[in-house]
Amino acid sequence: FILDDAGNAFGAAGAIESAGIVSLRTTLPLTAGGITASGNALALVAPSVTLDGALGVGASGALIITAGTGGIDLGEPAATAAGGSIELNAATAIVQTAAGAGGLIGDTLRLAPSALSVLAADLRGAGNAVGAVRANLPGGLTLHNGGALRVVGPGITVGTGDVTLRATSLAVEAPILAAGRTVTLTATGAGGITQAAGSRITAGTLLLSATSGSVTLNGGSDSPVASDRNLIGTLGAATVSGDLTLMNAGALVVGGPISADGATARMGTLTLDVLGAITQGAGAIRAAGVVARTNGLNGATLALAGNDIGAFSAAVGGVATLVTFGAVNLGGINAAAVSVTAGGALTVAGTLTATGALSPFAQGIALRGTSILLGANLDAPAQTVQLTATSGAITQTAGRVQAGTLGLSATGSATLDNGDAMLTSGLNEIGGFSAVTVAGDLVVRNQGTLSVGVLLSAGGGLPSASTTLHSQTGGIFLSGGILTNALTLTAPNGTVFLPGTVSTADGIVISAQTITLGGGLTNTTAGGVQLTSPGGISLSGAVSAAGQRVTILSGGTVTQGSGGITAAELVVRGVAAGTAAAGIALGADNAVDSIVEMRSAGDLRLRNAVALSVDGVVVAGPDSLVRLETTGVLTVASTGSVTAGDPLLSQAGRVSLWGYGVTLNGDVR
Numbered sequence: 001f002i003l004d005d006a007g008n009a010f011g012a013a014g015a016i017e018s019a020g021i022v023s024l025r026t027t028l029p030l031t032a033g034g035i036t037a038s039g040n041a042l043a044l045v046a047p048s049v050t051l052d053g054a055l056g057v058g059a060s061g062a063l064i065i066t067a068g069t070g071g072i073d074l075g076e077p078a079a080t081a082a083g084g085s086i087e088l089n090a091a092t093a094i095v096q097t098a099a100g101a102g103g104l105i106g107d108t109l110r111l112a113p114s115a116l117s118v119l120a121a122d123l124r125g126a127g128n129a130v131g132a133v134r135a136n137l138p139g140g141l142t143l144h145n146g147g148a149l150r151v152v153g154p155g156i157t158v159g160t161g162d163v164t165l166r167a168t169s170l171a172v173e174a175p176i177l178a179a180g181r182t183v184t185l186t187a188t189g190a191g192g193i194t195q196a197a198g199s200r201i202t203a204g205t206l207l208l209s210a211t212s213g214s215v216t217l218n219g220g221s222d223s224p225v226a227s228d229r230n231l232i233g234t235l236g237a238a239t240v241s242g243d244l245t246l247m248n249a250g251a252l253v254v255g256g257p258i259s260a261d262g263a264t265a266r267m268g269t270l271t272l273d274v275l276g277a278i279t280q281g282a283g284a285i286r287a288a289g290v291v292a293r294t295n296g297l298n299g300a301t302l303a304l305a306g307n308d309i310g311a312f313s314a315a316v317g318g319v320a321t322l323v324t325f326g327a328v329n330l331g332g333i334n335a336a337a338v339s340v341t342a343g344g345a346l347t348v349a350g351t352l353t354a355t356g357a358l359s360p361f362a363q364g365i366a367l368r369g370t371s372i373l374l375g376a377n378l379d380a381p382a383q384t385v386q387l388t389a390t391s392g393a394i395t396q397t398a399g400r401v402q403a404g405t406l407g408l409s410a411t412g413s414a415t416l417d418n419g420d421a422m423l424t425s426g427l428n429e430i431g432g433f434s435a436v437t438v439a440g441d442l443v444v445r446n447q448g449t450l451s452v453g454v455l456l457s458a459g460g461g462l463p464s465a466s467t468t469l470h471s472q473t474g475g476i477f478l479s480g481g482i483l484t485n486a487l488t489l490t491a492p493n494g495t496v497f498l499p500g501t502v503s504t505a506d507g508i509v510i511s512a513q514t515i516t517l518g519g520g521l522t523n524t525t526a527g528g529v530q531l532t533s534p535g536g537i538s539l540s541g542a543v544s545a546a547g548q549r550v551t552i553l554s555g556g557t558v559t560q561g562s563g564g565i566t567a568a569e570l571v572v573r574g575v576a577a578g579t580a581a582a583g584i585a586l587g588a589d590n591a592v593d594s595i596v597e598m599r600s601a602g603d604l605r606l607r608n609a610v611a612l613s614v615d616g617v618v619v620a621g622p623d624s625l626v627r628l629e630t631t632g633v634l635t636v637a638s639t640g641s642v643t644a645g646d647p648l649l650s651q652a653g654r655v656s657l658w659g660y661g662v663t664l665n666g667d668v669r
Helices: none
Strands: 012-018 022-025 030-037 041-046 049-051 055-057 062-067 079-090 093-095 104-113 120-123 129-137 141-144 149-158 163-172 176-195 201-210 215-217 231-240 244-248 252-254 267-274 278-280 286-293 300-302 311-315 319-324 328-335 337-342 346-348 352-354 365-369 372-374 378-389 394-396 401-410 414-416 429-438 442-446 450-452 467-471 476-478 487-498 502-504 508-517 521-523 529-533 537-539 543-554 558-560 565-574 583-600 603-608 612-620 625-630 633-636 641-646 654-658 661-664
Touching (some): 022 030, 030 041, 079 093, 120 129, 129 141, 201 215, 201 244, 231 267, 252 267, 286 300, 311 319, 319 328, 346 365, 378 429, 401 414, 429 442, 450 467, 487 502, 508 521, 558 565, 603 612, 625 633, 654 661
Parallel strands (some): 012 030, 030 049, 041 062, 055 079, 062 079, 093 120, 104 129, 129 149, 141 163, 201 231, 267 286, 278 300, 286 311, 300 319, 311 328, 319 337, 328 346, 337 365, 346 372, 365 378, 378 401, 394 414, 414 442, 429 450, 442 467, 450 476, 487 508, 537 558, 543 565, 583 603, 612 633, 625 654
């Protein structure tokens, strides 16, 4: 049934059934309906077309409607090309009644302008069921579909309007080009939204919804070439129950809320792979995990306080910044600098590396959480690492911390102890400390030399419970002071040098290859002071442990300059052999009440400013001198003895005892 003469002038057509094709052309606006072409084509051509009844074409046929100067109003009726194609060409607009029970039914929907125009298409019929769509529209496109929908070649191109596609699932298999406009993709079923290679989406803003599935927009795969990737300016609101992956050719702004339900539920993993910077404008991210990747010196900043992100990893050239109000697990992060703030517990499960690529403008690693658990490396050599636990502890179970300087703040303890005393590699490598305020115990095990140039305390002038610093292959240089209840310093292969004053309440233990005290040590309550060195010990400052024991154990000499030892009990062992000057020389104004033990392979000298009781063994080396001198009474108790050399081997030395009075109840020889 063919009426296609250019001079036809009829305004309505209907009740047409043909076993072949139907082709109608008119110069008047056409109202058509009730037309069936059992052949392979049904074509309507008019200035404008309005449907008032159904149209149908045979299997695998083509349904073509062309409005030369006006628009196409599909109304409510169905237009069916089962297994075939529907092609709509208009000059102004293509519209459809949204609540209509009918719809467009076919394998492929093609939309195009019939002339230079402002054509836009709004197809929201409840009965739409097309398999694929392609469109070239000067305006915009809205298409709601009752089944799965594919975007096929050559794709969708719009000018001044937006693109909105809604279907049970969406497969972007050809480009969607909407530069500067908004593209909205919605999948209502489990199939979600997918993208094939070569099907770039270009848009000013991208809005996404897949409440029962995932969204994968990685048309460029892992390609670093910009033309292979999507080009989105802003990722707006996204409601995705599964994972969301977006690969982008330029900088990306996260500008809308992202979640599983449009509210507070977390989506799966959000992966943003961008050739540019990632920033967050408005709208919180609520996701089980976020993966951020950028190129060059571009960073990733996701810093809205409302973010709820369970896990975060990143590979960016600039700064990686994250703020989340809950707990967070950090996977691998490689960035110029790293800054993470969590409102809950913070766990480091993968290596965090600060490359310092933007130094000195941004460098180092700053982590803040209610508590911090380090289970992997923090690598920021020659940079600053700052760890802050706002209501808990800082602990280390694995990995190492590499930092030029380390800052610590914790309302609980801080324990950076990642190895035993026998390890010489893989330990923390911390050059020194910036501000350290810890309310609980402070433990730091280090591989190399550790420099403390700031006051270590709990903040607010309160001491930490105890402080333990260990250097495995280097020394400990303590110039800033420590405010702590108990102190342990160990450097088995280096020197502990304390030019400043240290005050504690519950004990001081220092063990090192050599020990040099330039300042003073004071322990006020219990625990005493113990200094141990296989090398030598040099005391140039006071050592005070009133009412307690001071123990000095040295494999070399023990010497004393200024200052003195104040203690109820004194134990000193110095076993250096050699000249007569070797051994123990405590010549300052000491205030020792009792000698429990003093042993030396060389001479042994003690000068005291209060009454002195020898209650244990005092032994000097062969042919050596023992000199005990006090301004008070000197007593060798019955439990004590003083021996210089070994008289039985003809190596007797000399004993010199000086005091306001000398009482000998023990053995002196």
